[in-house]
Amino acid sequence: MEEKKELRRGLKNRHLQMMALGSAIGTGLFYGSASTISLTGPSVMLAYLIGGVVIYFIMRMLGEMAVDEPVSGSFSYYATKYWGEFPGFLSGWNYWYCYIMVSMAELTAVGIYVNYWLPDVPQWLSAFVCLVVITAINLFNVKAYGETEFWMALIKVVAILSMIVLGGFLVFSNPAGFPECMSNLWAHGGYLPNGVWGLMMACVVVMFSFGGIELLGITAGEAENPDKSIPQAINQVIWRILIFYVGTMFILMCLWPWNQVGMEASPFVQIFDNVGIPAAAHILNLVVLSAAVSVYNSAIYSNSRMLYGLSDKGDAPAALHKVSKRGVPVTGILISSGITFIIVIMNYLFPSQVFMYLFAVVIISAVINWVSITMTHMKFRQYCERTGHKIPHFHSWLYPWLNYFCLAFLAGVIFMMYQIPDMQMAVWALPVWLLVLYISYRAKKMKKSRS
Numbered sequence: 001m002e003e004k005k006e007l008r009r010g011l012k013n014r015h016l017q018m019m020a021l022g023s024a025i026g027t028g029l030f031y032g033s034a035s036t037i038s039l040t041g042p043s044v045m046l047a048y049l050i051g052g053v054v055i056y057f058i059m060r061m062l063g064e065m066a067v068d069e070p071v072s073g074s075f076s077y078y079a080t081k082y083w084g085e086f087p088g089f090l091s092g093w094n095y096w097y098c099y100i101m102v103s104m105a106e107l108t109a110v111g112i113y114v115n116y117w118l119p120d121v122p123q124w125l126s127a128f129v130c131l132v133v134i135t136a137i138n139l140f141n142v143k144a145y146g147e148t149e150f151w152m153a154l155i156k157v158v159a160i161l162s163m164i165v166l167g168g169f170l171v172f173s174n175p176a177g178f179p180e181c182m183s184n185l186w187a188h189g190g191y192l193p194n195g196v197w198g199l200m201m202a203c204v205v206v207m208f209s210f211g212g213i214e215l216l217g218i219t220a221g222e223a224e225n226p227d228k229s230i231p232q233a234i235n236q237v238i239w240r241i242l243i244f245y246v247g248t249m250f251i252l253m254c255l256w257p258w259n260q261v262g263m264e265a266s267p268f269v270q271i272f273d274n275v276g277i278p279a280a281a282h283i284l285n286l287v288v289l290s291a292a293v294s295v296y297n298s299a300i301y302s303n304s305r306m307l308y309g310l311s312d313k314g315d316a317p318a319a320l321h322k323v324s325k326r327g328v329p330v331t332g333i334l335i336s337s338g339i340t341f342i343i344v345i346m347n348y349l350f351p352s353q354v355f356m357y358l359f360a361v362v363i364i365s366a367v368i369n370w371v372s373i374t375m376t377h378m379k380f381r382q383y384c385e386r387t388g389h390k391i392p393h394f395h396s397w398l399y400p401w402l403n404y405f406c407l408a409f410l411a412g413v414i415f416m417m418y419q420i421p422d423m424q425m426a427v428w429a430l431p432v433w434l435l436v437l438y439i440s441y442r443a444k445k446m447k448k449s450r451s
Helices: 013-022 033-068 074-082 085-117 123-140 142-173 180-185 195-209 215-222 226-255 267-274 278-312 330-349 354-387 401-419 421-450
Strands: none
Touching: 033 074, 033 195, 033 226, 033 354, 033 401, 074 085, 074 278, 074 354, 085 123, 085 278, 085 330, 085 354, 085 421, 123 142, 123 278, 123 330, 142 226, 142 278, 180 226, 195 354, 195 401, 278 330, 354 401, 354 421, 401 421
């Protein structure tokens, strides 16, 4: 009798812990933060804190369900089980679509960072090389992915902490340093130079930084001892937001006036160039490059596992449920990687505009993911109350009031996106995308009923 091939639990606790630390440290922080700083000035720290706290609440909701039933497919599986077939179909395919867009954004960022050293190398070529290498790593086995992500995440974490230490030294040791440099927090138009409205718009851009943090739920199906490792990983979210986002922005805002931080390169690289430490700038450019590659690595992994989960429920072709002898969903990896090749072509045609094209699309699809998690969690709790199912030891707080709060915040994000001209098209596309998903779902149902 042929042995059934399925996903293997090859992700160790250290993999999950480092993935938790590194999952949201990518282009949104290193490159996208320039847009956020221009919108809100020094209060960018507050924008990251507000957005981060909401994401932490949502992650606890997802963590509660993942601990109760650690499966591949994550919140798409839970949405189907506790909410209904269409919400599960929508959640899964939207997550896949969201991470395809994230993949494209990160590949674009790879080209931008390589150009810092090699301005004559086309962006599309750098993106293509990254695509081929990361796809090959993911095709080997889940442990290869976990090890690669562990070390790239470690580079990001160590670099951010080193940057904070170095920046803190500059702030407190320079003759014209602390407390004079602290005046950069209010001397150029105040702490809120663009008012509360600017802060609200910045919160929209900040949410891009947290897109994909739901990856921790996707890993549940391949994590060793998920009952302990998932809560530990999720509980790291809040303090890493305080250190990596709020702490980093505090140092950046002290070192240089916010209105002189441009869009020529990562704010990190630009600022350290400006304070006369070119070696640090080169090191940081290597770090931001590894950060973009790291997120792309995670995107290929999570997309293939979501397709595997969708296939398991009958929401995707059966071929996507097949795995190799090493427990790798090869077809899902090749399809997800192949579709991101589109961005290589876009980088060839529109090298300067493509990143911002993707920015708004990622945010709107991420909002759908977070709404799905929040609503599914409410359905899960109703199921527990109705059946007497025991709530896991790791659980969300203040149900259902925090759920309502998170939904209101996410509605506010969509409203504010409509106020930003470059993002209005993504808002208009939202109902169209939901309609496409519904038509696809109905077509699947009709095909199934005929067979």
